[in-house]
Amino acid sequence: MNSNIRLLLCFLFVLLISQAYAQSSCLNADRNIRIGLVSQGLPTTWKIEPSTGFIEIFDEKKKQSVYSGKAAQIVISAMKGGKMKVAVDERKSLYYFSNELLFSPVGRPPINLKVSSGGKKSYSYRGSLAVSPQKGGLRGVNIVDIEDYLKSVVPSEIYNRAPDAAQQAQTIAARTYAVRNLKRHSGSENFQLCDKVHCQVYSGIAREIKLATKAVKETNGKILIYGSEPANTVYHSNCGGYIIDSRAAWKGSPVPYLLGHYDGVSGQKPFCQYGKLIKQNQKTEKLPKPQTSITISKMNAQSKKATHKSFGHRVGMCQDGAIGMAAIGYNARQVLAFYYPGTKMATMNYAVNGSEPVETPPIVVAAAPRPAQQVSLVAPPNPTQINALRRNSKTVQSNRSIKDTLKQIAASRNDSAATSLRKIFWTPGQPGISRSIY
Ligand SMILES: [Zn+2]
Numbered sequence: 001m002n003s004n005i006r007l008l009l010c011f012l013f014v015l016l017i018s019q020a021y022a023q024s025s026c027l028n029a030d031r032n033i034r035i036g037l038v039s040q041g042l043p044t045t046w047k048i049e050p051s052t053g054f055i056e057i058f059d060e061k062k063k064q065s066v067y068s069g070k071a072a073q074i075v076i077s078a079m080k081g082g083k084m085k086v087a088v089d090e091r092k093s094l095y096y097f098s099n100e101l102l103f104s105p106v107g108r109p110p111i112n113l114k115v116s117s118g119g120k121k122s123y124s125y126r127g128s129l130a131v132s133p134q135k136g137g138l139r140g141v142n143i144v145d146i147e148d149y150l151k152s153v154v155p156s157e158i159y160n161r162a163p164d165a166a167q168q169a170q171t172i173a174a175r176t177y178a179v180r181n182l183k184r185h186s187g188s189e190n191f192q193l194c195d196k197v198h199c200q201v202y203s204g205i206a207r208e209i210k211l212a213t214k215a216v217k218e219t220n221g222k223i224l225i226y227g228s229e230p231a232n233t234v235y236h237s238n239c240g241g242y243i244i245d246s247r248a249a250w251k252g253s254p255v256p257y258l259l260g261h262y263d264g265v266s267g268q269k270p271f272c273q274y275g276k277l278i279k280q281n282q283k284t285e286k287l288p289k290p291q292t293s294i295t296i297s298k299m300n301a302q303s304k305k306a307t308h309k310s311f312g313h314r315v316g317m318c319q320d321g322a323i324g325m326a327a328i329g330y331n332a333r334q335v336l337a338f339y340y341p342g343t344k345m346a347t348m349n350y351a352v353n354g355s356e357p358v359e360t361p362p363i364v365v366a367a368a369p370r371p372a373q374q375v376s377l378v379a380p381p382n383p384t385q386i387n388a389l390r391r392n393s394k395t396v397q398s399n400r401s402i403k404d405t406l407k408q409i410a411a412s413r414n415d416s417a418a419t420s421l422r423k424i425f426w427t428p429g430q431p432g433i434s435r436s437i438y
């Protein structure tokens, strides 16, 4: 073999390897999260119907495929001794698995799994279903892309006809909450978040609506950070006119962006009263004009007497208030700047295109509140300024490496913890699955 041919073969080999690598990196699972379907308890049977008619069953422990092929229905039953039985179309039975199995539909998207667990009601989920024996029953865990998860969570958490800006603010709050709480169920439980109100309500595809899906796409990967960590973006239904300090609700140390304040502009009705009007479809009352700056009246730990009936813990974002703000004309950034003052917006690395994940530099949406009693919130940028900021951030992003950006953030805040920002954001495959087949 002459050297030219050898060189060519070598080149082809490298090309093949790099193609395979490129493909595997597109198939990475680092956007996936594990949602424990605890609302279905620990049933003794799970039935799965893949929408494509094909399934791959994968043994996570042995890292090997158990079954791959046609399947109209799979029945998984709990057996004695902490084992489970798997039957594919009542023909092939694969007995006695004691560890987690991953059921992934195979084929062209849209892919979903119709799942039922003993009861009559079935649910459809995107992604895969992991099933493992637990305490005499079977635990079901939906392994789903975090953005798909949000498409179902947002409509469960906010008024379905809320204006765009409120849907977007809710989506960013819910995404941040999920990212921040990925270890909420760690330990003996084999999932990251549950599907109940304890974490965020999630019931699969049936709950999705167009408006929320649009908001998820428009805010792809956006979260709020404080310092180098995702902010604690708690939210509630209606604050009754005054947001209360997190210490008044739960004790603990003060959180700079969860302080008590009037839910509105001084001299006007609270935002949530306007929000309620929108929900009740009462258009008779004239809405005020959006302000260029809002002074957060008083930030202290005391709760004040509510102007109307409140619902929820009254800390963080008031959802009816967000609806009111959106109806008045405030955008999602302004809503979030008002309810979580001092936080910054950032983009999760998975949402940035390119083989190497890149952090977008966080953009300041509001001045951090000082401990002083009277704090003025700098007006969030108007649409023209936001566009300018976006253009600017795109230039910054393309010209700087992740490290440089993080260094710059750290220097600007004199906070060395920011250099670990990337680690906190997302660890690929951990503790989610390390493999996905679609
Ligand atoms: Zn939970």
Ligand SMILES: [Zn+2]
Binding pocket: 238, 239, 240, 241, 242, 243, 263, 270, 271, 272, 273, 318, 320, 321
């Ligand atoms: Zn309110």
